[in-house]
Each structure stands twice: as structure tokens, then as C-alpha cells.
Amino acid sequence: MKLTWRRQIVRPRHRFATSQWGVDEKETLQVELAHDGLVGWGEIVPSTLYGQTVESSEAALVQAGDLLGDDPFTLEPILTRLRTAFDDQRAVLDGLDAALHDWVGKRLGVPVWKLLGLARPQKQTTFTIGVADPELTRVKIDEALAAGFTALKIKVGVPDDHQTLAYIRTRFDGPLFLDANQAWSPDEAPQRIRALAQYRPTLIEQPLPREQWQHLAELCQLGVAPIFADESCERPADVLRLRGYVDGVNIKFTKCGGIREALRMITLARAFDLQIMLGCFVCSSLAIAPALTLASLVDYADLDGALLLAEDPYEGITRDGGIISLGDQPGLGVTPRAPR
Numbered sequence: 651m652k653l654t655w656r657r658q659i660v661r662p663r664h665r666f667a668t669s670q671w672g673v674d675e676k677e678t679l680q681v682e683l684a685h686d687g688l689v690g691w692g693e694i695v696p697s698t699l700y701g702q703t704v705e706s707s708e709a710a711l712v713q714a715g716d717l718l719g720d721d722p723f724t725l726e727p728i729l730t731r732l733r734t735a736f737d738d739q740r741a742v743l744d745g746l747d748a749a750l751h752d753w754v755g756k757r758l759g760v761p762v763w764k765l766l767g768l769a770r771p772q773k774q775t776t777f778t779i780g781v782a783d784p785e786l787t788r789v790k791i792d793e794a795l796a797a798g799f800t801a802l803k804i805k806v807g808v809p810d811d812h813q814t815l816a817y818i819r820t821r822f823d824g825p826l827f828l829d830a831n832q833a834w835s836p837d838e839a840p841q842r843i844r845a846l847a848q849y850r851p852t853l854i855e856q857p858l859p860r861e862q863w864q865h866l867a868e869l870c871q872l873g874v875a876p877i878f879a880d881e882s883c884e885r886p887a888d889v890l891r892l893r894g895y896v897d898g899v900n901i902k903f904t905k906c907g908g909i910r911e912a913l914r915m916i917t918l919a920r921a922f923d924l925q926i927m928l929g930c931f932v933c934s935s936l937a938i939a940p941a942l943t944l945a946s947l948v949d950y951a952d953l954d955g956a957l958l959l960a961e962d963p964y965e966g967i968t969r970d971g972g973i974i975s976l977g978d979q980p981g982l983g984v985t986p987r988a989p990r
């Protein structure tokens with residue numbers, strides 16, 4: 651297998667910010683796995699939150715070339731070798747896991763979701779309103795509703811959050827996800843969460859710093875909304891650890907390393923009766939397609955990374971109002987958009 655990659659920059663339509671960080675543009679890596687006349691694509695979306703950068707990803711890719719072998723169908727042994735070599739670079743594992751699945755699907759002439767025995771991915775996604783000043787926040791909410799999105803996600807744990815939520819509830823009665831991105835201490839969180847009850851949240855993500863996950867159990871007891879771990883839950887072993895402490899987990903491919911690790915997390919979460927959402931970072935639809943492939947297995951999708959962009963360099967995912975779906979194209983189902 652021949653592995654190549656290139657850096658690409660994607661830009662959100664509006665600056666995208668949370669209570670902890672913000673981006674005006676995001677650098678990702680497009681990987682290409684060429685073998686036997688076919689090419690599989692994947693996208694690496696490094697996150698500094700998890701010790702991943704474009705540079706650390708490229709260093710891992712240099713190592714990966716020699717570990718791929720010459721049979722893309724042997725996904726498990728290949729990915730085990732890669733995990734052994736650079737377990738800390740799960741965004742790279744995700745990009746390579748995607749490219750391998752894409753190649754195998756294309757070779758067999760079937761979409762990856764069919765290859766995995768799943769229903770066609772067709773799922774409501776939330777659309778996230780990043781943190782901004784109150785005026786721009788209103789513009790973003792109005793844009794999202796005009797675009798037909800039927801579930802919204804709001805970043806809380808910032809000074810104007812109640813103003814934003816009150817505005818939303820005058821305009822929108824649908825599912826509302828709240829994400830504090832680790833903003834509160836265990837002492838203040840109960841009071842903060844009780845104050846959010848009036849907005850009828852569908853769920854609340856990561857109210858506490860990620861290492862304080864043991865206190866999440868107390869917040870579940872409040873009964874305001876299901877409490878989900880995001881930053882506290884990266885990989886399959888984290889689902890085991892969080893059993894009994896949270897109501898649900900947010901699985902992101904950049905954190906766990908792609909389709910195969912995500913399937914293990916989903917199996918564990920279901921066995922422990924945890925709710926599941928699929929999340930993402932700002933990225934192109936090449937990085938969304940692998941997660942969307944598994945959408946029929948989860949409760950909620952927050953797969954808006956490419957929908958936030960001014961221009962998505964890939965096409966293949968369809969959106970109808972708040973529903974995103976994949977068709978019958980072989981492989982992951984996305985291809986580079988023709989340059990204008």
C-alpha cells in the first residue's frame with residue numbers, strides 16, 4: 651500500500667468557539683491509501699486537547715507507511731500494529747481506519763455501512779452555535795433555523811449563555827443540547843445545572859473538568875437532564891471507567907481512532923445501558939462520513955463539523971433540513987469537490 655498525505659485548511663463560516671477555545675480556521679490532513687489501482691481516502695483532524703497536532707500526526711504517518719503491509723482487507727491486524735506504534739495519535743488512526751474502510755468498500759463495490767451490516771445512515775444532527783457576542787449569536791441562531799436545522803447545540807459556561815438560551819426558547823421548541831466543555835467546578839455545577847432546567851435541555855455535556863469525572867454521578871442525580879461525558883471519555887476503556895458515573899457518552903473519532911474503536915465503545919456503552927452520541931470537531935465531510943456510517947447505532951448525532959464550514963472541500967453527504975444521510979456510493983461515499 652502506498653500512503654501519501656497533504657495538509658488542507660478548512661474555515662468555519664463564523665469563528666467557532668467554546669468556553670475553552672476558539673478557531674478561525676482548522677488545519678487537517680487528507681490521507682490517501684493507494685493499492686491495486688484504487689485509492690481510499692481519510693481525514694486526520696488533530697486536536698491539541700488530546701495531544702495531537704498536524705506535526706505529531708505527520709510524524710506518526712512517517713512511521714505508518716512501513717506498518718500497513720500489502721492487504722487492506724486485514725483491517726484489524728493493521729490497526730493493531732498502528733495502535734502499538736503510536737497509541738497517543740488517535741486522530742491518525744482515525745484517518746487511516748477511514749482510508750482502509752474506504753478502499754475495501756470501493757474494491758467490493760459497496761458502501762461501508764453495508765459492509766458493516768448496518769442500516770442506511772440517515773440521522774438528525776444537531777447544529778452547534780459556537781460562543782460569540784450576543785448580536786452575532788442571534789444571527790447564527792436565525793441562520794440555523796432558516797437553514798432548517800431541527801436540533802441545536804449551545805455552548806454554555808460563558809457569560810451570555812442564559813441570554814442566548816432565553817432567545818432560543820422564544821424561537822425554537824425542539825431538542826436543545828447544552829455543552830459546558832469542562833467549565834464548572836464540582837461545587838458550582840449543581841447550581842449552574844439547576845438554573846438551566848427552565849430551557850428544557852435534551853442533555854448536558856461535560857459540565858466538569860475531565861479529570862473530575864467521579865463527580866459527574868452527583869450531577870446525574872439532579873434529574874435536570876442526562877449528563878454526558880465528552881472530554882472525560884476518549885477510548886473504549888473510558889466507557890468501562892465511566893459506567894455508573896454518567897448517563898451517556900460522546901464518541902468522537904478523533905479521540906478514539908475510527909470506525910473499529912467506535913464500534914467497541916458503542917458495544918460497551920449499550921451493554922452498560924449508557925446513551926450514546928456521536929460528535930466531531932470542525933472538519934470537512936471526509937471526516938464526518940465514517941462517523942455518519944455508524945449513526946443508526948446511536949441515540950444522537952452531533953455531526954455538524956462540515957456544516958459549519960464556509961466551503962466543504964468534499965461532497966457526498968446529503969442534508970435535508972436537519973437530517974444528514976449517506977447514499978449507495980461504494981466506500982465512505984464522499985469525494986473531493988471539483989475545484990471551481
Ligand SMILES: [Mg+2]
Pocket residue numbers: 829831855856880881900929
Ligand atoms: Mg462536547
